[in-house]
Amino acid sequence: MDFQIVLDNAPLLVQAGITTVWIFVVTAILGTIFGSVIAVLRQFGPKPIARFCQVYSWFLRCVPALLVLFYAFYGLPEMGIFLSPDSAAIVGLTVSTSAYMSETFRCGLLALRRDQLDAARSLGLPFSHILRRIVLPQAAVVVLPPWTSNLILLLKGTSLASVVAVAEMTGVTYRMISTTYRPYPFLITSAIFYLALVTGITIAFRHLERRTAGSWR
Numbered sequence: 001m002d003f004q005i006v007l008d009n010a011p012l013l014v015q016a017g018i019t020t021v022w023i024f025v026v027t028a029i030l031g032t033i034f035g036s037v038i039a040v041l042r043q044f045g046p047k048p049i050a051r052f053c054q055v056y057s058w059f060l061r062c063v064p065a066l067l068v069l070f071y072a073f074y075g076l077p078e079m080g081i082f083l084s085p086d087s088a089a090i091v092g093l094t095v096s097t098s099a100y101m102s103e104t105f106r107c108g109l110l111a112l113r114r115d116q117l118d119a120a121r122s123l124g125l126p127f128s129h130i131l132r133r134i135v136l137p138q139a140a141v142v143v144l145p146p147w148t149s150n151l152i153l154l155l156k157g158t159s160l161a162s163v164v165a166v167a168e169m170t171g172v173t174y175r176m177i178s179t180t181y182r183p184y185p186f187l188i189t190s191a192i193f194y195l196a197l198v199t200g201i202t203i204a205f206r207h208l209e210r211r212t213a214g215s216w217r
Contacts, residue, residue, distance in 0.1 A: 006185045009176055016172035017193055023089055023158050023168060028151055030094040035101025040131065042102065043109045053102070060099035066160050068092045073164040089161035089168075097154050104146045108139035141212050148205040152198050169193055 006013070042053035060068065069092035076083060083091060112135060120130045162171025173190040177183045 003185050005180055005182050006189050012172055016167055016169045020158050020168040023161055024155050026090050027093040028154055031097030031101050034098035036105050038102035039105035057099045057102050060096055065096040068096045069160055069164055085165040088164050089166045100150055104143050104150055108143035111142045112138055144209050
């Protein structure tokens with residue numbers, strides 16, 4: 001199997017890899033922030049807001065992420081909102097990911113002992129202090145493993161961005177195969193790319209899990 005053709009197209013593949021990582025990092029950060037806010041509002045917010053967050057999470061976990069991306073790219077222009085392919089991919093993946101992240105973080109909040117919250121309230125601590133110093137640090141330890149799994153799924157889900165004309169790794173791989181009719185070198189290269197990223201994330205967060213678990217024993 002000749003990989004010279006991969007080397008000949010290395011600049012395109014490197015740029016595609018950078019785009020994939022960029023979309024993943026931005027979406028992971030935004031999805032985590034929005035997901036944690038939704039989880040907190042659903043658990044501790046007023047009933048109308050909590051109900052809205054519940055419906056938000058339910059709806060977006062039922063709808064395929066691909067449809068969300070289509071709406072962000074093709075539907076929003078009907079409302080006068082025009083996004084570039086990269087921006088549409090980030091918006092669509094963030095909205096979809098935030099729903100899954102919210103459920104992950106809500107499980108962490110539910111895992112906390114109720115008497116800790118009652119004791120903190122009895123001491124007259126403000127809710128922001130309880131949330132920042134008691135609730136979130138303990139919930140973070142609980143949700144770290146499933147959060148890592150969500151990140152891995154998100155990384156692989158960035159391949160959906162190719163359907164809205166984003167030149168990420170999977171889309172460029174398909175384009176190279178269509179152009180050269182040499183599938184195996186490009187498929188193997190793409191697989192190695194994702195394998196390396198997923199392995200790196202797994203090792204890094206497994207180390208973080210051990211450190212955080214030890215700090216809370």
